[in-house]
Amino acid sequence: MKIRVGFGFDVHQLVEGRELWLGGVRLEHSKGLLGHSDADVLLHTVCDALLGAANMRDIGYHFPDTAGEFKNIDSKILLKKTVELIATKGYRVGNIDATICAERPKLKAHIPLMQNDGSRHGNRCGRYLDQGNYDGETRFYRTGRRHFRLCYCVDREGLTKQITNPLKQ
Numbered sequence: 481m482k483i484r485v486g487f488g489f490d491v492h493q494l495v496e497g498r499e500l501w502l503g504g505v506r507l508e509h510s511k512g513l514l515g516h517s518d519a520d521v522l523l524h525t526v527c528d529a530l531l532g533a534a535n536m537r538d539i540g541y542h543f544p545d546t547a548g549e550f551k552n553i554d555s556k557i558l559l560k561k562t563v564e565l566i567a568t569k570g571y572r573v574g575n576i577d578a579t580i581c582a583e584r585p586k587l588k589a590h591i592p593l594m595q596n597d598g599s600r601h602g603n604r605c606g607r608y609l610d611q612g613n614y615d616g617e618t619r620f621y622r623t624g625r626r627h628f629r630l631c632y633c634v635d636r637e638g639l640t641k642q643i644t645n646p647l648k649q
Contacts, residue, residue, distance in 0.1 A: 481648055483574065486533025488525035494584075502580065502587075503594035504556050509585045516545035520555035522594075526576055527555075527562040534566040574648045 494500075498512025501520040513519035527539040536542075542565065543550050543558050550558075563573065580587055 483648055484533040484535075484571070486529035486531070488527070488529030488532065490521045490525040490528065492519045492521045492524075500585070501555065502590070503578075504559075505590060505594050507585055507590055517543070517550055517553045517558065518555050522578060522580060523555035523559050525578065527558055529576075530562050530566050530571075530573065534569050534571050536565060536569070572648050 492513035492515050494511040495514045496511055498514060498519070500507045500509040500512040501518045503522040504520065513521055515524075517524075524539055527543075531538055531542065539558065539562070542562070543553075566572075
């Protein structure tokens with residue numbers, strides 16, 4: 481078995497008038513993330529890490545923000561398309577380990593829902609990540625971290641996401 485590792489990073493600004501989507505889950509918050517799609521920073525980072533591990537460029541290359549077809553698109557659809565893309569090179573997801581950095585909203589209470597949503601037993605992300613090869617193992621791990629008022633999180637203006645994942649071939 482061949483294993484490749486990808487790393488993803490993304491950041492989006494929090495703004496008024498947008499829904500906040502994170503890990504395929506809509507969170508109640510006074511602000512949402514600015515972006516061409518639904519701006520789900522977590523799923524965008526997953527896509528980047530998967531594409532990087534497969535040596536297939538990045539999310540902006542495959543789903544450009546200049547294309548109308550991706551305007552306000554659900555990032556779970558981008559994740560599904562990404563998994564299909566890496567499958568064309570014989571890769572499947574090994575696991576996802578994600579860290580979300582944010583001051584607000586607090587994420588601790590939402591992480592179990594995001595993890596369940598990303599597992600095979602969830603109704604959104606899991607069916608895209610497991611590619612029909614579910615073996616009972618949870619593959620989507622998420623944690624939340626606060627920056628304690630450092631960098632762009634000082635005024636709670638944005639969210640950042642970092643991820644590392646292996647691909648199996």
